[in-house]
Amino acid sequence: MATADAMALRAFQYWILRYRRTWRGTVVISIANPLLFLVAIGVGLGRLVGPDAAALGGVDYLAFFAPGILAAAAMQNGIIEAAFPVAVNRGPGGAYPVAAGTPLEPEDILHGHLLFMASRVVLSAAVFVAVMVAFGAARSPLVLLTLPAAALTAMAFALPSAAWAVTLTDIRPVNGIFKWVVMPLYLFSGTFFAVEQLPAVVRPIVYATPLWHGVDLCRSLSLGTVSWPLALVHIGYLTCLCGLGYLMARRLYRRHLHA
Amino acid sequence: MAIEYFRAGVKFLLHSARFSTIIAMPDVLVEAAGLVKRYPPRDRHGTAFTAVDGIDFVLRRGESFGFLGPNGAGKSSTMRMIACVSPPTSGTLRVLGMDPLTQGREIRARLGVVPQDDALDRDLTVLENLLIYGRYFGLPKATIATRSARLLEFAQLAERGGERVDALSGGMRRRLTIARSLINEPEILLLDEPTTGLDPQARHVLWDRLFRLKQQGVSLILTTHYMDEAEQLCDRLVVMDKGHIVAQGSPAELIAAHSTKEVLELRFEIGEQDKAVAKLRDATIRDRLEELPDRVLWYTAEGEAALAVVHQIGLRPATAMVRRASLEDVFLALTGRTLVD
Ligand SMILES: Nc1ncnc2c1ncn2[C@@H]1O[C@H](COP(=O)(O)OP(=O)(O)OP(=O)(O)O)[C@@H](O)[C@H]1O
Ligand SMILES: [Mg+2]
Numbered sequence: 001m002a003t004a005d006a007m008a009l010r011a012f013q014y015w016i017l018r019y020r021r022t023w024r025g026t027v028v029i030s031i032a033n034p035l036l037f038l039v040a041i042g043v044g045l046g047r048l049v050g051p052d053a054a055a056l057g058g059v060d061y062l063a064f065f066a067p068g069i070l071a072a073a074a075m076q077n078g079i080i081e082a083a084f085p086v087a088v089n090r091g092p093g094g095a096y097p098v099a100a101g102t103p104l105e106p107e108d109i110l111h112g113h114l115l116f117m118a119s120r121v122v123l124s125a126a127v128f129v130a131v132m133v134a135f136g137a138a139r140s141p142l143v144l145l146t147l148p149a150a151a152l153t154a155m156a157f158a159l160p161s162a163a164w165a166v167t168l169t170d171i172r173p174v175n176g177i178f179k180w181v182v183m184p185l186y187l188f189s190g191t192f193f194a195v196e197q198l199p200a201v202v203r204p205i206v207y208a209t210p211l212w213h214g215v216d217l218c219r220s221l222s223l224g225t226v227s228w229p230l231a232l233v234h235i236g237y238l239t240c241l242c243g244l245g246y247l248m249a250r251r252l253y254r255r256h257l258h259a
Numbered sequence: 260m261a262i263e264y265f266r267a268g269v270k271f272l273l274h275s276a277r278f279s280t281i282i283a284m285p286d287v288l289v290e291a292a293g294l295v296k297r298y299p300p301r302d303r304h305g306t307a308f309t310a311v312d313g314i315d316f317v318l319r320r321g322e323s324f325g326f327l328g329p330n331g332a333g334k335s336s337t338m339r340m341i342a343c344v345s346p347p348t349s350g351t352l353r354v355l356g357m358d359p360l361t362q363g364r365e366i367r368a369r370l371g372v373v374p375q376d377d378a379l380d381r382d383l384t385v386l387e388n389l390l391i392y393g394r395y396f397g398l399p400k401a402t403i404a405t406r407s408a409r410l411l412e413f414a415q416l417a418e419r420g421g422e423r424v425d426a427l428s429g430g431m432r433r434r435l436t437i438a439r440s441l442i443n444e445p446e447i448l449l450l451d452e453p454t455t456g457l458d459p460q461a462r463h464v465l466w467d468r469l470f471r472l473k474q475q476g477v478s479l480i481l482t483t484h485y486m487d488e489a490e491q492l493c494d495r496l497v498v499m500d501k502g503h504i505v506a507q508g509s510p511a512e513l514i515a516a517h518s519t520k521e522v523l524e525l526r527f528e529i530g531e532q533d534k535a536v537a538k539l540r541d542a543t544i545r546d547r548l549e550e551l552p553d554r555v556l557w558y559t560a561e562g563e564a565a566l567a568v569v570h571q572i573g574l575r576p577a578t579a580m581v582r583r584a585s586l587e588d589v590f591l592a593l594t595g596r597t598l599v600d
Contacts, residue, residue: 010394018380018382094378097378098380098392101370101372102392102395102443258346259298
């Protein structure tokens, strides 16, 4: 009998095979959209804000905004790559029950899909980072580390999303996530403006949101202002979310695929 | 006489030598005793639901075995337990001599599954669907390619390998699902309502394919609502209702045990049925009468004779038909309900 890793790779192959058919559609949402944001807001709005706004710590708006939108797009991609496909494929007629009827165990199905989600978010983030650098939005060679940072941010959302989505019998709640989770986080996690610009009372709330940790991590790396102890806190926070999401997903995949 | 015995003996020995691998394998493929499946409540307000409530059965190699029952009888739940994708709540279950709880992977590697919904990937082509399924079993690509060609031939889809599944008809999709389930050359094929939703012609094509598989030595386990399907395909079957087995045997045995040879079906004008039934009850002292909303069934050894009696006692049914008894009648006798309402 093959090892569990080999089993997960079999499940991964399914997603690759599908991706060969469907990749065109994914380019728009996961790559083109964030890039349009980067150009329209970073460059367009950046002109209005003007260079060296004090609240941004003395950098121009594009350099401030680009790593923020990188992290926010990573969050969105993580949720899109997990919640939708998992909710669609968990039920009758979906890919999960088909795979569950073969030697694959629910954990293999989870691992194979996670591997694919990770590839997708890394790919999208890599394109974004490359464009960011090309636009001259990076201030430090550490910008290269924003790629793993963005991937970690994405998976910190993807893993809990997958765990939640595998319990759904209906896809509709997934749209609610975009209204009630993605949008507010997108707007208030320091993506578009510095958290210090918010009233002191709401700042702790922002500091508690996972996206802020991703944004601050990516931004401090790209600007070269990183404080390593704080970066470790960010990484720790996001890693914990991944770990918790993974443990939940493992249990829930088994419960629902072997009902 | 002695010569005859000698010949039979030699024949048997030759046979055993050729099929020694088969004979060496255990004869019992699936064995269930006191098997129970209870689902936990779906939400906080729900209650646990017992879908399979203590069933026993044994399935032997080469046999084709059916679960017949109405909606919600627990057929799919039983199939899912056999397929090792649903752990039994209690009781014992052995599949291919192994325990589904600890050896699910090994068991599933030797099963073929045709689920109630086709569950094909509609964005992929016919061949891609076979490819990915074969990969799940760890088969090399070359093996998958040769088997796919043979299986598509078998499923009468040889010309369609490159087409997207979206473009196939319902009957073709079902045949493709069967082809897919055979990619690992399974010893047991599990079919959950293989012909539900297909038109009569597509059903007959499918029955023919399943019959060939049976002849090739694949053991079939299937569920169905249809009596004719069970009679066509099953050597032995169990009748399930509300999680229980209410009868088991071959189709002919079940009909013999729970029904008469013939059935006289009578329909009366609206409002006439009650009066007619009262009259019939007087005339059919020993035979069983079954009242359905739209007709009356008279279970009798001699349909024509019974019809003569109907006319004798002055009844004028709107239509009268004598037919052979079927599993539908068995089900009605056992549960007092029709199978498909
Ligand atoms: N995962 C589940 N959770 C809770 N209840 C379930 C679950 N799956 C099935 N049931 C219930 O168990 C009962 C038996 O279902 P099952 O699918 O085994 O019946 P069936 O004989 O296959 O019926 P059908 O002919 O409609 O396919 C049904 O009442 C169904 O609602
Ligand atoms: Mg069913």
